[in-house]
Amino acid sequence: MALSCHVDGEHHRLRTEPRETLAGLLAGLGSPVGTGCDQGECGVCTVRLDGRPVRSCLILAAQCHGARIHTARSGDPALAGVRAWLSAASALQCGYCTPAFVTLLTDTERRTAEGGPAAVDGPPARHRVSEVTCRCTGYPGLTHAAAGLAAGTSPPGHTPRVEDERLLSGRGDFVGARDLPGQLWARVVRSHVAHAALLRVDVRRALRHPGVSAAYTADDLPEAMRLLHRDLPAPAEPVLATTDLRYAGQPVAVVLAESAAAAEDGAELVDVVCAPRTPLSGPEHGTSHLSDDDPRWIATVRQRVGPDPADVDAAVVLTRTFRLPRQTAMPLETRGLLAEWDARAPRLTVHGVTKHPQLTRELLARSLDLDPRHISLPAGDVGGAFGVKGETHPEDLLVPWLAMRAGRPVKWLEDRAEHVVAAHHSRGMVWRAELRADPDGRLLGAGAEIVADAGAYVRPLTTLQALLATALFPGPYRLPRYRARARCLLTSRTPVGPLRAPGRLEAAFVRERMLDLLAHELNLDPVEVRRRNLLTAADMPYDAGTVNEGPVRYDSGDFLGAYEHAVRRAGAYEQALRRAGSQRPGTSEGTITGASGAPDGTAHGPGGLKGPGSLESPDDPGGSPEDGWRRGTAVVPFVDKAGMGGDERAVATLRPDGTVRIDAAAAPSGQSHRTTLARVAATALGIPRDRVHIVLDDHTSGAAGPGTFASRTATHTGNAVHAACVALRRRAAEWDRAAGADRTAVPLDRIARRGGAGLRAVGRYAVDAHTYPHGAVTCAVAVDPELCLVRVERLAISCDAGRVIDERVVRGQLAGGLVQGVSAALLEEIRYDEREQPLVTGFGEYPLLLAADVPDIDVDLLPPAAPTAGTPYNPLGVKGIGEAGTSAAAAAVAAAICAAVPEWMPAIDRLPLSPEHLMAAVDALARRSGARHRAGRGIPAPRSDT
Ligand code: FES
Ligand code: FES
DSSP, X not given: OEEEEEETTEEEEEEOOTTOBHHHHHHHTTOSOOOSOSSSXXXXXXXXXXXXXXXXXXXXXXXXXXXXXXXXXXXXXXXXXXXXXXXXXTOOSSOSSHHHHHHHHHHHHHHHHHHOGGXXXXXXHHHHHTTSOOSSSOSHHHHHHHHHHHHTOOOOOOOOOTTHHHHHTTOOOBGGGOOOTTOEEEEEEEOSSSSEEEEEEEOHHHHTSTTEEEEEOGGGSXXXXXXXXXXXXXXXXXXXOSSEEOSTTOEEEEEEESSHHHHHHHHHXXXXXXXXXXXXXXXXXXXXXXXXXXXXXEEEEEEEESSOGGGSOOSEEEEEEEEEOOBOOOOSSOOEEEEEEETTTTEEEEESOOSOHHHHHHHHHHHHTOOGGGEEOOOOBOSOOTTOSSSXXXXXXXXXXXXXXXXXXXXXXXXXXXXXXXXXXXXXXXXXXXEEEOTTOOEEEEEEEEEEEEESSBOTTTTHHHHHHHHHTTTTBOOSOEEEEEEEEEOSSOOBOOOSSTTHHHHHHHHHHHHHHHHHHHTOOHXXXXXXXXXXXXXXXXXXXXXXXXXXXXOSOOHHHHHHHHHHHHHHXXXXXXXTTSOOTTSSOOOEEOTTTSOOSOOOOSTTOOSTTOOOOTTOOSSOGGGSOEEEEEEEEEEOOBOOOOOEEEEEEEOTTSOEEEEOOOOOSSSOHHHHHHHHHHHHHTSOGGGEEEEOOOTTSSOBOOOSOTTOIIIIIHHXXXXXXXXXXXXXXXXXXXXXXXXXXXXXXXXXXXXXXXXXXXXXXXXXXXXXXXXXXXXXXXXETTTTEEEEEEEEEEEEOBSOSOHHHHHXXXXXXXXXXXXXXXXXXXXXXXXXXXOOOSXXXXXXXXXXXXXXXXXXXXXXXXXXXXXXXXXXXXOOOXXXXXXXXXXXXXXXXXXXXXXXXXXXXXXXXXXXXXXXXXXHHHXXXXXXXXXXXXXXXXXXXX
């Protein structure tokens, strides 16, 4: 049907199909409207329709005849104030959700401007912000910005990130918004069963559907197109299923069509005939029936420190089992690719690949029989990745192959339901953990036996979580004896891969639960037990053991000192609240506070606080007893692993206008790499940041590196950029002297004008040692013991992040990571039925935290402990902090719940700590204890299950 409407002031006459949504229509016009679910759940598609904010995925384009639609690109003057506030409050990272927030908050801005603060009668800022989901920021900046706009105040002065202006004005270069002339759309046909023999795939009906141009099965693909499998004894994953279906969501066929809708319709018409088999269940269903040489055990990882813990004479031996569910990254932007093949050049260009461009290029070259130099992977914007994008999935080979085969560009965008089953999962583990301690709670030894759900096929990083879980289980503690074994189990589920803080969130949760249980067993203060075992600066560097990938050697830090600092800070905060009249945190508008944002000093709190930072006693819940909620605070220490090897090279080139081009091999997905690297370069060169131009995708420049993962960009790419800039400055000085100048300063702009343009230097950083950011997470919760509801009331993180390059970026990463970890602790789980069918299709069954669920976050950057600063292997003295916030978050939430309701201590043995699981666990505990009801006070807490 014909349609006439105005979009951002421009008049359009269009044709639309009956089922096209407004979101689809706007995407076709190149408007900055992303989608995260297409089901009205995430709010990322929010635009203004005739002045009202609406979710454009829920509105049919046909309903918009005659309408005026405004997006983040609108010329509305109210947008300037919104953009300024969002930037000042560090309210964006990847920027995928940003157009929605710009649109949403424009309302607030306009009403405030028209009538002043009194005119704002909308919901409080935190609830307003909850209308859109953000996976990156953790919300405090967004809430802060919304509150500032509602109050009609001006944003504080700040230096925006390099990325801000583009993302805030709706000019992000996300793959979904990219189109190429003549492009075809791909739709993948996926297995609906978890395990079956594949008997036949018939694409004939699909090929007869209007608009469908081709359909392919495994028979059409070259044999070389299989995913890497690192020589583990498990099936190599075919790009399209051949003889077996091994997980629900596995690609079986692919349909190419002239439009996304035709491709989707065509895919529905592909007939897949299979004979179901009994699926291989996950580790939570038990593995005692499997012999040690069962082929389902595809890899084993071991860790060993000191003599055997079993030989130590310990007063307490504590053993517990813990279950961690499968979780997944759920970036707001799902995966997507746009591939283009120019046979004459020849050149294959693939938009949307991220994380390991170098590896991906080599894999594509090998699979498609191309010269790697003929493959381009442009670094566009990526709407969050958190480990999931750019790991090799079948589509990463399939879509480029389709473009070559079709001789036309091919676009593939995953929908949310596909993302949940097809993008790799993480975390699914069962732990049997053991602690041995003396009567004073000093650790004598520990052990862990882990079964890790590997999924249906082996991928390059299948064993990563198991490796890191075993390596980091000892954490920040002195542990003289340790043994761990992790076995990876083949199941009929989506293959696994990394998710922010892989292995560490799991290890920290189990470890800290065990320490709390140990304190409970010995009737000691959990804070005191931690104190007695934490490593100090005198222990550094500390060898925590070895794991298959190499030594675990903590480089620097005072773990005990950082913990004491966080405990004092938590105590002082609680004390200040009491002085202020017991107003609980979480009621004010969100902000990330710095060192001066919360009271500091030694606390000897009255009432519920027994001592500095002590956990609150159940006798004095510290909140308002009349509301029936019980409150507890926990401070949990952590050490995270960051940065990882690879030969990293960056190139600095002086340009004719005196600016400097930096070529580097980072692959950003919203972490502010351009801001961080520009600041490193500007500092080393002695020029303003806006005189630096960062280029991340020219593989012919001489820049090289394995990409962005393991929080390595600041440590590895940053140090390579630093080295390149130092070398360029030296070279420029030599050139200047040779040209007759007599000065100590190095004025790059004058040198460039006098003929020095083109001077170039390469910087290299090839150290394979990790850095270990450390600190403590503080979490305060309120718990309704009848309904098993948990409300997080305060979050804080103290972190030694080494030298801080850009404080706003570091604070943002720590806060965002922390909230992602809290979300994992409270909500996230991919559940399966008895046939191993996933029960999740989107945010409805896999909810994420919203702004209303998140309190203020206090990010406290500790001064770097020697010898991090200036250490020879890391000239910048930086530690990677992309994952540090996540690693101890679940541990802190669990400890805080136990502080609030200590009777539940033995019941908390799994994640997520959702009302449903808590209720089941507490009911089971009550049954074991013979108590009549689940409310905390009714359950006598058993000391140990051993
Ligand atoms: S609400 Fe529209 S895409 Fe999620
Ligand atoms: S900044 Fe909100 S989803 Fe990335």
